[in-house]
Amino acid sequence: MDDKIEKNLHELKEQIYVNKELKQDLRKTFAPKSKRRINLLRNPWISGLLAAAVFIAFYFSNSQPDHFVKASSLNITNSISFLDIGSGEVVAYSHQKGSLYVSLRDQGIFKYTNEGLTNLTKEVADSMSQSIIEDQLLFSQNGTIYILALQTKESKEIMKGTSDISYSQPTWKDKNTIYVTKNEGSKSEIVEINLKTMKETSETKGSSPIFAEKEKKLIFERDSQIFVKDIKNGEESLVDKGIDPAVSTDGAYISYVKNINGFDDVWIKDLNLKTVKKVSTNLPPRFENVKQGLYQYTLPIWSSNERSLYVLKQRQNDLNAPIQIMKISLNEKAISAEETVERYLQALIVRDDDYAKSMMEQPPEFITVSNPHQIGYDVISSKEKNGITTVTANVYWTYTANPYYKVGTYQFELKQEKSQYIIQNIAETESVEVTSGDFSNELYLVKDGGNKELLFSLTDIPKEFLQTDSVRISPLVISSDEKDVIFSLQEMAEKVGEPAGVTILKYDRDQKTFTEISRLEPKSNSESLVIEQMSLDSTGQYVVADVFSEPGFVPKTYLFDVVKGEKVDQFTGSHSLFWQNQKLIMQVMDENKSMLYEFDPKTNEKYKF
Incomplete structure (x- = not known):
């Protein structure tokens, strides 16, 4: 029986998405190749998007301020990858009136909503306008320019290309005039x-025109350099070396991708060309001295209602790597030491070693492992002394599909350098573990x-909660006051094709009593449910469980109210990430498209991230 359990657990670990991603990260070797730039405008059919990527999820309000702030004075408040397309290729995208529009190869143009990606038209855009007039979105397809009416979802051809001449990269000048790139041969x-x-x-x-309407200036690319042209007097000024220019909605900043010594990064510059700042961190690969x-970065575009950038991100020299849409939020106010620790811990939870390392003074080679791994956090306090800020936080750990949970109290020492805090040292000061030992x-x-200290054994659990003799204690959590242990009982099918369920129980340490919270029943005689992990929100009221169903390893997420002892909701094709402000950040897979959502258990409402 033990061999059967271990075999099933091994198979589960191989199927669990996050662990598989981590294994690939740790083992992958980057073979030296000549640099191959992704240019979606010249090579719209990007090949090889695979399974959904891991996401970092932070949420902070970042609305447009009314006053001008120099580009050099803006601080990066977060960098998140929130949307990945697994069943199609991102050909073009745009952000208009608070909504993201994405063009997918062979599928059409979609709007990103709370319901996921909603199809607007089957027409595929190989470029989109970064501005909108009267709910009309400009796009190009195979050398021809179209207008898409967002309300009626109807598209109209306005400038047709020929075998010798093609048009692309349209942008509005005003409601009666547009700029486009005209390609004729190599010109x-x-x-x-x-x-x-x-x-x-x-x-x-040149190419890639973007018009700043208020300032009457045209930003464009020529010979891998960015220029700005004053339409009123015809003067052209060099902005910088780079490609893929875009202008912010308020006309204050230009964004672009610049390569320095083989490293792509996203830069922003004042439209008046006075100050400039790099807003991405591109680290070298782990295993090679190249x-x-x-990463490669392409097409940074500005949010229509925030001081934020969206950019396409993909690993270098790996066409099979997923392309992610990353959001870079900017603010005049620098993030605090506490917020820096939050971002660091979130990066650890979703296994983004590269982003976590960017916040450390002396990062180690590896900072995450498969098991045990971080599953949550809670920043408790901070204090400053002699220029060093010490942040105290609880970090929660689990072990995939096994009865292990740890609450570790850590002290993070940070030093402020320019406009950001850098983590200099991390030390664990206390720990509480619930474990089965062997x-x-x-x-x-x-x-x-x-x-x-022995809490209880399987033989202490009342028989009424044991559906079969083939059962084991599995993932669990403990309340902050250490009074209650919420744990799972995993049933083990003796043969392939036999049903197996999961029972969620609560153990009261004071009363030494067991209470059933929920019973997860297989839907058929051939379905087997396998619980991967559990996590508890900061109030101790809600617990989330990630479960896989066999055959097929379909991921499901269950949410329970521990106080009321009932199931709140469940989601199919999803995986929890962590709790934030008493809301669950979760990843939802819909027809091989992976998106990030925020779920409020008090209102049962799910919002796009």
Whole structure:
């Protein structure tokens, strides 16, 4: 029986998404190749998007301020990858009136909503306008320019390409005029088109036009350099070396991708060209001494209602790696030491070693492992002394599909350097563990690595909660006051194709009593449910359980109210990430598309991230 359990657990670990991703990260070797830039405008059919990527999830309000702030004074408040497409290729995208629009190869143009990706048209855009007039989105397809009416979802051809001439990268100048890139052979120029007369006027040599309406300035790319042209007097000024320019909604900043010594990064510059700042961190690959960054960045675009950037991100020299849409939020106010620790811990939870390392003074080679692994956190306090800020936080640990849970209290020492805090040292000061030790069916409480206190064993559980003799204690959590242990009983099918369920119970340490919270029943005689992990919210009221169903290893997420002893909700094709502000951040897979959502258990409402 033990061999059967271990075999099933091993198979489960191989199927669990996060662990598989981590194994690939740890083992992957980057073979040196010539740099191959992803240019979605010239090579729209990007191949090889695979399974959904791991996401970092932070949420902070970042609305547009009314006053101007120099680019060099803006601080990065977070960098999150929140949307990945697994069944299609991101060809183009745009952010308009608070919504993200994404064009997928062979599928069409979609709007990102609370319900996921909603299809607007089957037409596929290979470029989109970064501005919108009267709910009309400009896009290009195979050398022809179209207008998509967002309300009616109808598209209209406005400038048709030929076998010799193609048009792309449209952008609005005003409601009657657009700029586009006109390609004829190897020559590219930016032309102005009057939509009433369809008269075409040459503006300048180059591509990727973006118009700042208020300032009457045209930003564009020419020979891997970014320029700005004053439409009023015709003067052109060099912005910087780079590609893929975009302008913020308020017309204050230009964004672009710049490569320095093989490292792509996203930069922003004042439209008046006075100050500049790099807003991404591209680290070198782990296992090779190569002179190029780990990631390629393309098409940074500005949010329509926030001081934020969206950018496409993919690992270098790996066309099979997923392309993620990453959000970079900027703010005049620097993030605090507590917020820095929060971001660091969130990065650990979702196994983003690279982002976590960027916040450390001397990062180690590896900072995450498969098991045990972090599953939650709670920042408790902070204090400053002699220029060093010490942040105290609880970090919660679990072991995949096994009865182990730890609450570790850590002190993070941070020093402020310029406009950000850097973690200099991390030390564990206290710990509380609930463990079976050798994964037996006895649970122990261990404080600060000392003596073990027996909590209960499998034989102590009332028979009424045991559906079969083939059962083991599995993932669990303990309340902050250490009074209650919420744990799972995993049934083990003797043969492939036999049903197996999971029971969620609560053990009261004071009363030494067991209470059933919920019973997860298989839906058929051939379905087997396997619980992966559990986590508890900061109030101790809600617990979430991630479960896989066999065959097929379909992920499911169950949410329980521990106080009321009932199930609140459940989601299919999902996986929990962590709790934040008493809301659950979760990843939802929909037809191989992975998106990030925030779920409020008090209102039972789910919001797009």
